[in-house]
Amino acid sequence: MIQKDLSEFLEFVSAEKGLSAHTIEAYQRDLAQFVEFLEVKKWALKEIQLPHLREFLASLRKRELSSRTLARKSSALRQFFRFLLRENKVKSDPTELLLVQVKQKRLPKHLTVDEMFRVISMASGDSDLGVRDRALLELWYATGTRVSEICQIQISDFDFQQKTVKVIGKGNRQRLLPVGEVALTWCRKYQDIRHEWIRQAGLKEMDIFFLSPTGTQLSRQSVWKILRKYAKKAGIKRSVWPHMIRHSFATHILRNGADLRAVQELLGHRSISTTEVYTHLDIENLKVMQAKYHPRS
Known part of the structure; x- marks a missing residue:
């Protein structure tokens, strides 16, 4: 069921938002991690609340991912849950209060x-x-x-x-x-x-x-x-x-x-x-x- 929701979301962002193939691939990778986490925990999408999301992100921090990567994964979660709410698959959006601290943006490096x-x-x-x-x-x-x-x-x-x-x-x-x-x-x-x-x-x-x-x-x-x-x-x-x-x-x-x-x-x-x-x-x-x-x- 979760995999079906994920597939529908990816189809939506591809068709409705016109995102590039690379962005959609990134969404798929990031959300696949979340889906895998839910399956291990045996949690259903409709019961996910903010503490569940924090636990998921905490598990990612243990892998020593950068704050920028965590912010990207959080953004994918936000888009996913907004879609689920719009499709009446969940009653509320648990990502509304989700905050991920991102380090100050580094200036791009270039060649002389x-x-x-x-x-x-x-x-x-x-x-x-x-x-x-x-x-x-x-x-x-x-x-x-x-x-x-x-x-x-x-x-x-x-x-x-x-x-x-x-x-x-x-x-x-x-x-x-x-x-x-x-x-x-x-x-x-x-x-x-x-x-x-x-x-x-x-x-x-x-x-x-x-x-x-x-x-x-x-x-x-x-x-x-x-x-x-x-x-x-x-x-x-x-x-x-x-x-x-x-x-x-x-x-x-x-x-x-x-x-x-x-x-x-x-x-x-x-x-x-x-x-x-x-x-x-x-x-x-x-x-x-x-x-x-x-x-x-």
């Missing part, structure tokens, strides 16, 4: 302009894979897309004359992004290689742009490996992960004078407050500059 250029230049284009990787890195940095978005880009999304690419973001929202000439040049070079890979694999022509030599779509994990490979070659010692490219894009164009609202549109943020975190990065940078150069610092 020099580091970013070094990473990209490591994909020299001396081989077919090198050309693909250079096209990937150039386009990624040129547009500030999420890793999931760049993996989904299709040939038909490009308009080489208008120098734009269409991406599908969270909630299946589309946005049209300008692409610089350097990135477009590498994408054009890669097109011929890509076509040859598909032919050699004996496959029909497909629309997904970034492929492996065997003609399969690059996964997010594959793109992460590509990024780490070139970051290591560039001599970057600290950890580098996909979202740092997006953070670097936003930070660099803001520091060069880009309008915050324009950056919001480029990143596909619904709220300007999400984009404003990058202005805090600039404040931190200004503090460093002041401490270094001001005679009274």
Whole structure:
């Protein structure tokens, strides 16, 4: 019965709220833990109250999960119980008084302009894979897309004359992004290689742009490996992960004078407050500059 309610909830958030597949997968994982906990305790959904939820969260804290992860799981519970209440499957929403303390949001980490250029230049284009990787890195940095978005880009999304690419973001929202000439040049070079890979694999022509030599779509994990490979070659010692490219894009164009609202549109943020975190990065940078150069610092 609980599994049926969970399935109906996941169908609801997929159809009614237009959430991305990744968000729905996260809901499923988080709520599956809760359902498993209920089954062990032999509790029915209709009898769940605030103390039951606190006991569940306490069991998660014993696993030393971060406060951010706990907050995400609590958010999933809230959405689930609101759905159950709306469908008259429970008489009240026990999550109304549920509070989870979240640590202060950390500022996003980014690469410097020099580091970013070094990473990209490591994909020299001396081989077919090198050309693909250079096209990937150039386009990624040129547009500030999420890793999931760049993996989904299709040939038909490009308009080489208008120098734009269409991406599908969270909630299946589309946005049209300008692409610089350097990135477009590498994408054009890669097109011929890509076509040859598909032919050699004996496959029909497909629309997904970034492929492996065997003609399969690059996964997010594959793109992460590509990024780490070139970051290591560039001599970057600290950890580098996909979202740092997006953070670097936003930070660099803001520091060069880009309008915050324009950056919001480029990143596909619904709220300007999400984009404003990058202005805090600039404040931190200004503090460093002041401490270094001001005679009274």
